[in-house]
Amino acid sequence: MTHMTTNTIPEKYMAWLKGRAFAHLATLMPDGSPQVTPVWVDSDGVYILVNTARGRQKDINMQRDGRVALSIQDPDNPYEYMQVRGLVELSTENGARQHIDELSVRYTGHAYQGSPDQVRVIYFIRPMYPIDE
Amino acid sequence: MTHMTTNTIPEKYMAWLKGRAFAHLATLMPDGSPQVTPVWVDSDGVYILVNTARGRQKDINMQRDGRVALSIQDPDNPYEYMQVRGLVELSTENGARQHIDELSVRYTGHAYQGSPDQVRVIYFIRPMYPIDE
Numbered sequence: 234m235t236h237m238t239t240n241t242i243p244e245k246y247m248a249w250l251k252g253r254a255f256a257h258l259a260t261l262m263p264d265g266s267p268q269v270t271p272v273w274v275d276s277d278g279v280y281i282l283v284n285t286a287r288g289r290q291k292d293i294n295m296q297r298d299g300r301v302a303l304s305i306q307d308p309d310n311p312y313e314y315m316q317v318r319g320l321v322e323l324s325t326e327n328g329a330r331q332h333i334d335e336l337s338v339r340y341t342g343h344a345y346q347g348s349p350d351q352v353r354v355i356y357f358i359r360p361m362y363p364i365d366e
Numbered sequence: 367m368t369h370m371t372t373n374t375i376p377e378k379y380m381a382w383l384k385g386r387a388f389a390h391l392a393t394l395m396p397d398g399s400p401q402v403t404p405v406w407v408d409s410d411g412v413y414i415l416v417n418t419a420r421g422r423q424k425d426i427n428m429q430r431d432g433r434v435a436l437s438i439q440d441p442d443n444p445y446e447y448m449q450v451r452g453l454v455e456l457s458t459e460n461g462a463r464q465h466i467d468e469l470s471v472r473y474t475g476h477a478y479q480g481s482p483d484q485v486r487v488i489y490f491i492r493p494m495y496p497i498d499e
Binding site: 255314 | 388390391392393394395398399400401402403404433434435436437439444447449451
């Protein structure tokens, strides 16, 4: 696996982060135990972006403790995968509704169907520790 | 999502655990941060079974702290998924080589191709906290 020694995400992984592969996002519960759920994923080339709704367990967890990990398989070959540990460096509600619509179009072909009452939030995750197994 | 109030795993999820879907297994690093990787998965109806090699990060992590989480998507519909938090209740090397061969045949159609020097270990995970989002 390519090691990320700079701030930029290797091209090979960018294709997965901008495609239709799901990421499995691990966060920490209040008692320190892990939680993991599938999520849509995005990247700006520096950060890995995850968009969730306010009040979900992963939102609560990332607000409290920014240490996360992600696992993403190559959609064409599940034995090729990216795993990364990282830190939430910032989160924002600004543009998050538009962002979830963009993600929804990419993953499903149509605009996001969630309740209009949902408050969306984007988490910016900085990859810190790619590891091999 | 069906809540597991007993020790037995719901039939719907057993199909995924006995099929060819990957699980994404989250464990805890020494500093308490999460790690997550795709793994083959199995079940005896009570425990979720994961088979790994001695010395891998997930092996080291689970030996030290048995708190884990798994996320598994329905191979036919990624928007149906199982997520569970659980505890490693036991682990054993007994039968683990035969078990990885069985898993390999199920997932790939052929016997396991890993080094014969590998020491394999089966982890028995008891599901504790299924949650919804």
